[in-house]
Amino acid sequence: MLECVSVRPSTPNTNTSLPTPSHPNSQGNSTEVEEDEEEEESKEDEDASTASPNVSREFHRAVQAHSYNEIRSMIQAPSQVHDLHDEDSHHRYVLSQVLQPDSNSVREALAKSKPSSNLTRLVSTYFDYSETTSDFCLRLHLTILRARNLYEPLSRLLAVLPADGPPLSQAQCDRAYDLFLQFDSQENPFALARLHQLRDSFTHLKGDIQRDLRKCHSRIRMFRHATAGCAVISVAAVAAVAFVAAHAAIGFAAVVAAPLCVPRQKTRNLARLKQLEAAENGTLVVNDINTIDSLVDRLQTAVEADKAFVRFALERGRERHPIQEVLKQLRKNQPVLEHLLGDLEQHIFFCFYSVNKARYALLKEICHHQTL
Numbered sequence: 406m407l408e409c410v411s412v413r414p415s416t417p418n419t420n421t422s423l424p425t426p427s428h429p430n431s432q433g434n435s436t437e438v439e440e441d442e443e444e445e446e447s448k449e450d451e452d453a454s455t456a457s458p459n460v461s462r463e464f465h466r467a468v469q470a471h472s473y474n475e476i477r478s479m480i481q482a483p484s485q486v487h488d489l490h491d492e493d494s495h496h497r498y499v500l501s502q503v504l505q506p507d508s509n510s511v512r513e514a515l516a517k518s519k520p521s522s523n524l525t526r527l528v529s530t531y532f533d534y535s536e537t538t539s540d541f542c543l544r545l546h547l548t549i550l551r552a553r554n555l556y557e558p559l560s561r562l563l564a565v566l567p568a569d570g571p572p573l574s575q576a577q578c579d580r581a582y583d584l585f586l587q588f589d590s591q592e593n594p595f596a597l598a599r600l601h602q603l604r605d606s607f608t609h610l611k612g613d614i615q616r617d618l619r620k621c622h623s624r625i626r627m628f629r630h631a632t633a634g635c636a637v638i639s640v641a642a643v644a645a646v647a648f649v650a651a652h653a654a655i656g657f658a659a660v661v662a663a664p665l666c667v668p669r670q671k672t673r674n675l676a677r678l679k680q681l682e683a684a685e686n687g688t689l690v691v692n693d694i695n696t697i698d699s700l701v702d703r704l705q706t707a708v709e710a711d712k713a714f715v716r717f718a719l720e721r722g723r724e725r726h727p728i729q730e731v732l733k734q735l736r737k738n739q740p741v742l743e744h745l746l747g748d749l750e751q752h753i754f755f756c757f758y759s760v761n762k763a764r765y766a767l768l769k770e771i772c773h774h775q776t777l
Contacts, residue, residue: 477754480543531610531684535763541603563735575725579723625675687760697752707741
């Protein structure tokens with residue numbers, strides 16, 4: 406706690422005699438925020454050209470970080486709860502451990518800020534959205550576990566059947582058919598896992614922050630001009646003292662008053678600028694959200710493809726040939742699905758890591774401003 410608050414795209418192979426759903430593909434991006442005013446104005450253009458390399462470098466650095474591995478260990482720790490009430494309590498507990506700085510630290514820091522200020526509203530909104538992001542990612546990780554549970558019976562069957570063995574026995578066909586029925590009866594785990602609303606929320610928040618940043622830059626430029634004016638007054642006052650002794654008292658008063666020409670608001674606005682820039686950096690998590698959403702979309706499509714294959718066999722009863730062909734197709738699709746699940750899992754951990762890093766940076770600026 407701070408002092409102030411005590412991807413590799415691929416698709417399942419298909420057989421010409423079976424259904425062939427398609428698989429969309431997309432990609433997220435990222436960048437860094439610069440303090441310079443001119444660079445701030447051209448930031449959006451730079452984002453498009455430098456995004457992918459930045460994401461890749463940050464991702465590979467993150468997976469080696471101690472905090473990233475701590476997050477992964479906490480989320481992957483097995484849960485012993487069984488009923489819904491205990492599951493919800495366990496979810497809240499894990500979220501409180503993984504999300505840092507935690508909600509209490511944030512509330513304590515924000516309580517010292519002016520509740521009516523636009524800055525407080527913006528940073529408070531960011532912290533709320535970042536917590537919602539972490540909550541969603543934690544629930545999405547449970548969706549990955551449900552997907553693996555959905556495929557586990559079929560995976561066990563495929564593990565004991567030879568890849569290029571003799572035709573299936575009737576007992577093996579019956580076993581596969583029963584597992585097909587079980588698989589087809591369960592919903593696609595990724596059907597409702599969408600982050601569109603969360604992505605839109607961050608986009609709107611980023612626009613609000615950028616408008617406040619422009620106002621803040623304008624005020625700082627005004628203070629710079631005022632400082633230059635004060636310097637002129639000071640030089641004139643010193644000259645008056647040196648050459649017009651009769652007006653020494655007036656000159657002395659001007660020299661004393663000169664420092665007061667530099668408004669104290671400049672320091673506060675610089676601190677405000679740092680907080681806004683940290684909050685804007687935090688909204689870049691929308692790039693991680695885009696990547697996760699793309700993976701979820703591909704996983705939903707992959708599961709639907711397997712369901713289409715299974716229904717193809719079910720419609721033909723317990724006939725050996727359709728069942729054997731569908732099992733062959735599922736065997737080809739299995740490593741692709743597991744690869745996508747692994748990618749999604751890694752990007753969920755990375756999203757937690759990015760959120761925590763941004764929350765720490767913003768809270769640090771808030772605390773620093775309060776000590777001024």
